[in-house]
Amino acid sequence: MELTAMSWKHEDHDRRLHSNSDKGDGSVKYILTGEGAGTIFIIDDTTGDIHSTKSLDREQKTHYVLHAQAIDRRTNKPLEPESEFIIKVQDINDNAPKFTDGPYIVTVPEMSEMGTSVLQVTATDADDPTYGNSARVVYSILQGQPYFSVDPKTGVIRTALHNMDREAREHYSVVIQAKDMAGQVGGLSGSTTVNITLTDVNDNPPRFPQKHYQLYVPESAQVGSAVGKIKANDADTGSNADMKYTIINGDGSGVFSISTDKETREGILSLKKPLNYEKKKSYTLNIEGANTHLDFRFSHLGPFKDVTMLKIIVGDVDEPPLFTMPSYVMEVYENAKIGTPVGTVTAQDPDAANSLVRYFIDHNTEEDRYFTIDASTGTIKTAKIFDREETPWYNITVAASEIDNPGLVSHVPVGVRILDVNDNPPELARDYDVVVCENAKPGQVIQTITATDKDNSANGARFHFSLDEGLSLNPNFTLRNNEDNTASILTRRRRYSRTTQDTYYLPVLISDGGVPPLSSSSTLTIRVCACERDGRVRTCHAEAFLSSAGLSTGALIAILLCIVILLVFSLAIVVLFITLRRSKKEPLIISEEDVRENVVTYDDEGGGEEDTEAFDITALRNPSAAEELKYRRDVRPEAKPVSRHHLSSSLDSIDVQEFIKQRLAEADLDPSVPPYDSLQTYAYEGHRSEAGSISSLDSTTTHSDQDYNYLGDWGPEFKKLAELYGEIESERTT
Structure with missing residues (x-):
């Protein structure tokens, strides 16, 4: 059985298969398998005729693959090998062109050149583009002429007029048709709408509705306040209609200023200086309104500005008195008496009536009560006594009103400086x-x-x-x-x-x-x-002296130990004095041969103040006692030092032990001298001896050349003790 591909039109329903083994006696049986077999396609097993059960749609499936076989009906054995064949669905023009993206919204600038591209539209056709003209689409414009045109092949929409004006017409609705079969009669078609809006360009200058304006402004208008508005019209929109207002000349250019309200695009006229009807009753201004954004492509349509003239009429109002100065500064001495004039303020009625003026002070603060003012002359006087050190400056407010119209009041600040007088000692x-x-x-x-x-x-x-x-x-x-x-x-x-x-x-x-x-x-x-x-x-x-001297702990202990040793040694000397006094006096020198031995039996008393190797007692004395001080109390008297007892003229009546105790007590009680001395270092040598003493201290019979001042306040006392010891030794030797 020979089978080939066959085409199946959309409206076809029958096709036939035939085997060479089929003699027409019904012994051959045809079997059909594959895509759609038994559902879309059925076969007559005796004749081999193939029938479709429903219409075929090429846009859904373009072909079907089927297998056919002829078998012996009695034995069910294949008479020929299985054959494959393809059924192709042949296209017909059953789909109209469609615009998948419509409707369209697009803009194009106004005043564009003719032929400016606006938009390209595309329609699709589901039919087979390779078979006939079923899918061949052409475009045409159904609505929107003569403003726009469309390319029949590409679908590009273009402007068809030169310099389309947005201000004349802004919105356009264009209908585009797409037709298959190359536009021939009988072809299918589809359409879409394109909404085109012309965008604005700055092709219109601003224009004032009038060439002359007139504005009334009362002379009482406050400086900085808005006194009027003016506006120039512009047919453009958005930034193309933005403008700026300027006063280009006129006699009121220094009195008035103009600014632009960006929201309303109005010119706001404001007052720069106060108006005075009595001095000038009208002003003239030339005001210009000009676009701020310019398009040089349309500069030939300019100039993009306009000028108008504004006349301002100043209205007369009854004004309050006007002070000759905006503020006053006055001075007065702090010792000024009550009623002393401080200064004078002056105000006048600026109106033509020139009414009389009365003055008064606004008593709003306590400072205002320190002054009074003459209601007629405006002279300010003191009402209290001032103290510059407490309040060096006063700020008061003086008011002036017309006698004929007391409700019209003006105020002026007055500062009063209090001048200093020398009334405070340093x-x-x-x-x-x-x-x-x-x-x-x-x-x-x-x-x-x-x-x-x-x-x-x-x-x-x-x-x-x-x-x-x-x-x-x-x-x-x-x-x-x-x-x-x-x-x-x-x-x-x-x-x-x-x-x-x-x-x-x-x-x-x-x-x-x-x-x-x-x-x-x-x-x-x-x-x-x-x-x-x-x-x-x-x-x-x-x-205590030792603490204030700044000595270390070891030094303090050493000094205290020395003091204890000296006290013990002094006590031993006292005992020795008493013992020797009661004992029998022995000749000091037995023979000349024994002089050396007798000399060495005495303790070493040193060589006096010239002996630099001897013990220096000044190290134990208060440094402040090194020189004789004469103190002075500048305000309160100084405590008197403890008086010292003087030695009796009769040396025979003095008990040495009692004398030493008295000296110790005086030293302990004296606040100006630390209780250190070297009195205890001199041994008691017994009663006076006529042979004299080998001590470094001279006897009372001779005057010593020794300088005892190095001992401080105790120098004279030690000198007297030396004389006493000389007397005692003379007694002992005798």
Whole structure:
């Protein structure tokens, strides 16, 4: 069986298969299998005729693949091999062209050149484009002529007129048709709508509706306020209609200004300076309105601006009095008496009536009650006494009204400056805490002071410092005026002692440079403090000497141990004195041969003050006692030192042990001298000896050349003791 591809038209229903083995006796049976067999396609198994059960649609399926076989009806054996054949569905023009994207909305600028492309539309046809003209589409315009045209092959829509004006017509509705069969009769067609809008370009200049305008403005209009509006029309829209208004000339260009409202595109006329009907009753302005965005393609349609003239009529109003100055500044001295004139304000009625004016002060604050004003003349006078240091400036408000129309009131600020007089003496700038170190040197600056004066610089800028001339010369401190509104406190002697006096009072006299000058006296409190070598204050409290001396703990223990040893040794000497006094006196020198031995039996008393190897007792004394001090109390008297008992003229009646006890008690009770001495280092040598003494102390019969001043206040006492010891030794040797 020979089978080939066959075509099947849309309206066909029958096709036939035939085998060469078929003799027409019905012994051959035809079988059909494949796509659509038994559903879309059925076969007559005797004749081989193929029938379709329904219409075929090429747009859904273009072909079907089927298999046919001829078999022996009796044996069901194939008479021929299975054959494959293809049924092709042949196209017919059963689909109209369609616009899948319509309707369209598009814009094109107005004034575009003819033939400007607007949009390209495309229609599709589902028919077979390879078979006949079923899918061949051509375009035509059904609506929109003569403004637009369409290319029949490409579907491109173009403008058909030159310089289409948006202001004349803005919106267009164009209908485009697509027809298959190349546009022939009988072809199918479809259509779509294209909505075209002309966009604006700046092709219209602004225009004022009138060439002359007139505006009324009262003279009472406030500066900065809007007094009128003006507008130029522009047929364009958006930014093409934006404009700016300008006053190009006229006698009112300095009095008025104009600005543009961007929302309404109006010119807002404002007042720059106050109006005065009595001086000028009208103004003329030439106002220009011009586009801000220009399109040079249409510059030949310009100029894109327009000018109009505006006449402004000034209206007369009854105005309040006008002060001759916008504000006043006056001055008065703080010691002025009540009723003293301060100054005068002046106001006039600006209207032609020139009504009389009365003045008064607005008593809104307490400051206003310090002044009064003459209602007729405007003279301001004082009503209270002023104190510049409390209130240096007063601000009051003076009002003026017309007598004929009291409701019209104007105000003016008046500032009154209170001038200074020298009525405040200078004072120390602060409470100074002045400290002087115990180890201070003469001429050392211990404090710099300054002063303040409540008066202004004209009466208190120059200060002079001095000590109170009514007091005697101060031996402890002095004052140096630095000639720069400061003064320095200086020491006058070397070394100070807290144990002797821990506080000094220094009266200082301060005077200013005012007229007349004023002065005041202040007292500085100066504390004596222990300081480090670099001048840092260590302590200012009155403490024991050893603590204030700044010695280390080891040094303090060593010194105390020495004191204990000296006290014990002194007690032993006292006991020895008593014992020797009661014992039998033996000749000191037995023979000349024994002089050396007798000499060495005495304790070593040293070589006096020339003996540099001897024990130096000054290391145990208070350094402040190294020199003889004459203290002065500047304000309060100094506590008197404990009086010392004088030696009796009769040396025979003195008990040495009692004498030493008295000296110890005096040393302990004396606040100016530490309780250190070397009295205990001298041994009791017994009663006086006529042979004299080998001690370094001379007897009373001869005057010693020894200088005992190095012992301080105890020098004279030790000299007397030396004389006493000489007498005692003379007695002993006798």
